[in-house]
Amino acid sequence: MPTKESRELYLLERFLPELFSDTYILSQPAPPLPDAIVQVSGKKIGIEMTALILDEQSREREAKQDAILNEAQKLFEKQLHLPLHVTVDFSESGNWKNLERKQVAGLLADVVKRCVLAVKDLPESQTEFTIRTEAFVHPCIHSVSIFFLSRLTVPCWTPITTFWVPDAPLEKIQEIINRKSKNVNGYLTGCDEVWLLMLETGSPSSYYDHFEKLQEVAFDSGFARTLIGRISKGELVTLQTKRAL
Structure with missing residues (x-):
């Protein structure tokens, strides 16, 4: 999808x-x-x-972030089939022009996989779990948050970035x-x-x-x-x- x-x-x-x-x-x-x-x-x-x-300027940067998340989600779901909500806190000042998109996607998929495997079989994690990790060594990413809720059926991998908030x-x-x-x-x-x-x-x-x-x-x-x-x-x-x- x-x-x-x-x-x-x-x-x-x-x-x-x-x-x-x-x-x-x-x-x-x-x-x-x-x-x-x-x-x-x-x-x-x-x-x-x-x-x-x-905001069109931010939208261009988000398009690159979306491409990373889309690729990472595909890599993850080839190995594990869980409808996760994965939120990635990207750095606004990262070097987005020369970014190796597939390399970052592979690193991200691996981080999510390792975090999920560490908790998914625990009795208290069968219907819901939340994981946040900042142990992600890459200049374009601050942290990764992972949320699972059994009643939600559609996966969602979402980017966020620190920014100034204007009025609607x-x-x-x-x-x-x-x-x-x-x-x-x-x-x-x-x-x-x-x-x-x-x-x-x-x-x-x-x-x-x-x-x-x-x-x-x-x-x-x-x-x-x-x-x-x-x-x-x-x-x-x-x-x-x-x-x-």
């Missing part, structure tokens, strides 16, 4: 219990339908997801809503209503502060509900909206 889709599904699974109290069935339809459809209480609710990414930009969020709203009619061909979930993943180009300011405005939106999922806080922010003209 491509990294983008696997991360979105992982994050969606984290938020579904907060969105739906009843038993639900989750599926991934093909375009032009939304990214996911949740069947709940006899109703089909489409959920279109997109990353809340606005109202106009940029509206631009994302406008772009996604153009596809609402296509989404509705396979569901009763469709929601937009923008994912603040915690990476440098997708991490903002003062989300309370978003409650002071009403965004134009073609979606039945427009939300921001904050993985860093484990919370959902429901935006006030008015119907887009």
Whole structure:
């Protein structure tokens, strides 16, 4: 599964219990339908997801980090089949231009494998475990965190970097809503209503502060509900909206 889709599904699974109290069935339809459809209480609710990414310079660096994580995940899963959430704290000042991507991916996969093998068969680790290690000798990586929870089925390997946190930009969020709203009619061909979930993943180009300011405005939106999922806080922010003209 491509990294983008696997991360979105992982994050969606984290938020579904907060969105739906009843038993639900989750599926991934093909375009032009939304990214996911949740069947709940006899109703089909489409959920279109997109990353809340606005910093293009950071995004270029993250693309290289994503490539490392994607390769490391493949190497790990060839040997062990566990749906892990692996968070790698990358160094912002690393030499990303001349980085040997496959070498770093191999080192990372080996570190995760050794950490997991040390705990996975322990009785207290059968349903959940958390590991953090800073014993990783590479100038581009500060630390590695590993989380396993048996009820989560989709693996997620995520980069993070130390960075300055700006305020959530109202106009940029509206631009994302406008772009996604153009596809609402296509989404509705396979569901009763469709929601937009923008994912603040915690990476440098997708991490903002003062989300309370978003409650002071009403965004134009073609979606039945427009939300921001904050993985860093484990919370959902429901935006006030008015119907887009």
